[in-house]
Amino acid sequence: MSNQQLDKLIQGCRHNDPTSQRAVYEQFYTVVYGICLRYAGSSEEARELANDAFFKAFTRLDHFEAGTNFGGWLYTIARRTALDRYRVAIKQPTIEREAAMDFEQATHEEYRLLDRMDAEEKLRLVQHLPPAYRTVFNLYVVEEYSHEEIAAMLDVSVGTSKSNLAKARQRLKALVAQHYHKV
Numbered sequence: 792m793s794n795q796q797l798d799k800l801i802q803g804c805r806h807n808d809p810t811s812q813r814a815v816y817e818q819f820y821t822v823v824y825g826i827c828l829r830y831a832g833s834s835e836e837a838r839e840l841a842n843d844a845f846f847k848a849f850t851r852l853d854h855f856e857a858g859t860n861f862g863g864w865l866y867t868i869a870r871r872t873a874l875d876r877y878r879v880a881i882k883q884p885t886i887e888r889e890a891a892m893d894f895e896q897a898t899h900e901e902y903r904l905l906d907r908m909d910a911e912e913k914l915r916l917v918q919h920l921p922p923a924y925r926t927v928f929n930l931y932v933v934e935e936y937s938h939e940e941i942a943a944m945l946d947v948s949v950g951t952s953k954s955n956l957a958k959a960r961q962r963l964k965a966l967v968a969q970h971y972h973k974v
Contacts, residue, residue: 792818797861805852816845819862823869829929830873832918840876844869855953861965870934916966924959932957 797818801813803811820841827840848855848868855864917925930936930944931952945952 798857801852801855801857801861807956812849815882819865820845822862823865826866826869828871828914829917829933830870830877832870832922832925840873842867843876844872847872874930874944877926916963919966920959920962924962927952927955928959929965962972 800811804815810934813914824837824841827844828834828837831837831840846867848865851868855861911941915934917928921927926945927941930941931938936944938949938956940951941947942949
C-alpha cells in the first residue's frame with residue numbers, strides 16, 4: 792500500500808468511514824495481533840487486545856500527525872494497550888503453585904532442545920508465564936528495553952523488573968524441560 796493510499800484511508804477513518812476503517816484494520820491486523828500475542832495468555836486474549844488497540848487508534852486519530860509513520864504509531868498503541876491490561880497484574884504478587892525448581896545451571900541439552908523448537912512453540916511456552924513475568928520478558932528480551940525503562944513503564948522498581956525477568960527465565964527453562972518430556 793502506498794503512502795498516498797494510506798493517507799486517504801486515514802482521512803476516511805477520521806470521518807468514521809467504515810470502509811476505510813476496515814481497510815486499515817485488514818492492512819495492519821496481523822502485525823498488531825502479533826504484538827498483542829506476545830503479551831497475551833491466549834490467542835483469544837490477543838484478539839481482544841488487538842481489537843482494543845484498533846478501537847483506541849480509530850478514536851484517537853486526532854493525535855496522529857500526518858506524514859509520520861502510522862504503522863509505528865499503531866504498534867505503540869498496541870503495545871501500550873497490552874501493557875495497560877497487565878499493569879495491575881504485574882503489581883500483584885505471583886503465587887507459586889508448583890514446587891520450586893533449581894534451574895540455575897542450564898545444561899547443554901536444554902539449549903539444544905530450545906534450538907529445535909520453532910517460534911510458535913516458543914511463543915506458546917511464553918504464554919504460560921504469569922502476566923508479570925511474561926510482560927517483563929517481552930519488554931526486555933523481545934523489545935530490548937532496559938530495566939530502568941521497564942520500571943518506568945510499569946511503575947515498578949528496577950529490582951522488581953530484574954526479579955521478574957529472572958523468574959521468567961527460570962520458569963521458561965522448566966517449561967522447555969516439561970515440553971520435551973511430554974514429546
